[in-house]
Amino acid sequence: MSPPDPRGLGPGAVLGILGGGQLARMLALAAADLGVRVHIFAPDADSPAYEVAARHTIGAYEDEAALASFADAVDVVTYEFENVPAATAAFLAARTPLHPGARALAVTQDRLTEKRFVADLGLAVAPFESVDSLADLEKAVAKLGRPAVLKTRRFGYDGKGQVKIADGTDLAQAWDEIGHFPAILEGFVTFSREVSVVAARAADGSFAAFDVCENEHRDHILALTQVPARIGAAAADAAIEAARRIGEALGYVGVFAVEFFLVEGEGGEQVVVNEIAPRVHNSGHWTSEGAQTSQFHQHVRAVCGFPLGATARRGRVTMQNLIGDQANDWRAILAEPGTHLHLYGKREARPGRKMGHVTRVLPDRD
Template structure:
């Protein structure tokens, strides 16, 4: 078990690392951020930082030896990086969770093998595979690179009139997965935590709205049946147990509604704190950032109760210029990430609004 006064190493210097570092400091931990970019937002709230590439073995070893536990804010940590770090310090979540969530094909296969519903999918190594896969899965379908996709990048929709060759070219002819289109009604997510001792706790199901493939708003409660919410928790628990997971994870799900009621389909696993869990900062008894720190330190999980009906709104690009209005809004919680330039599509901050449950 990690004790207060120990040092938490965080790979990645963005807003997730930043909020994690503040949660760790509030619990008496020191933090050390490792990131390749100078002026990373998380550096401003950390005791130490290292600016180095994720491939810089010497820097990684020095970093791992200087801290008591290593975690990360993004799932695309290279396997070699994870292996180097893991040889010199405890790494949580573990390298297997990274490997599974980095590769859409491994991820879908892993989930399906747990008996949990996913979109129909097929591996696409080349154009020939794609034609066969389209015959089995049908159109519309989505062709996605196996690796390094996020926020809608590295994917293309295949409609009835789409030329498979062009679609494959559009994703750079990279190893891919074809996924059947899921006629979902809504996107929801579970943010949950698991400890090495097997304790598990989930926050209430989140209803997410995206704009241009980027999360725009999260609302809690999600407005689903109690049974659906429990099913989502069980999905997250099965995944966390199968990965021997330690820390906070998010499972993104599609909610389908039909004559037979609500149904959930897993879209993606994020082995880290997640944007759809930002509402917990000020909207739940324990924030996801504190919960992650508790889990990776081997501490008891915190209470996940909600403080009311909650809405989280991302401030993307120029949205952040509205900071003064948000500050003037009674009870709105403004969080800004300290990024200098408000580029389009860049997550600059978020606002959390907590309302009485009955409103």
């Protein structure tokens, strides 16, 4: 093995990952392709990523002694989910490179902070109001109208921590449903479809985006992604440019996703930023077989200081999430020509739990 490249890390480097779920598992598999060893740090005794990583540490994110030993054993740290405690990120960043950095976590962990950050960049977002009490909620609804969506500012994903405010919704009950946590009310956006941009930014500022993909959610969980999205060229360019500006403003290093609403009006299509995910993203799973470089390889490249890879699409691609007992159809899926099955190694299939995904790649139409 040759010595590490002086311009960055090289094969033989050790990548530390906070979190041991399916995203960490797929990152570890990609890292192995590039000669990078992975060390997982997670609090769970049994996590999908442990099976494919070179090493793992089971410890609480507040355990500074365990975190210090972890930092000493790796060359760079990343994470598979955005709810890493801020104190954990700061503790590790003082000891070893952390990508993406603490600023990306701080902005994206709080929906209100994120909305203000995006709006300050001059990018379109849904109208929003801060909600810290039932009285605030009543004022916000009076201002934004119904329908609207009440969301906790922190720790929400896959529809958790949010309540739709419709014409007949009792506001006191809605406030109770989210547990009286600090929240944000978002005005409803009438959109034709949901799309996302998965992109990467390197420490030197280089940027590479995958094609805009179109997403279909069922029960607040991503069910299907297809690429190319049904979006005009101007709106697609605007979405990619918005992602580039977000990455630059955050000083971001790694792969991230920006989710958009596609709004159609008299002035043509417009993209409205919905959320930022500071990590590899479910809507980017199609890249594993559908792009020249997968989002997982791209993230390892970016955080380790390797050159970013080509993002060209290999055809028309669909990605289907396998939720709950859908993963039990694995045998039929494997028998279907042209499918690529990814199972996450989770032992129990529960309703709403992501157990795996399937990608299908077809030739582009003329």
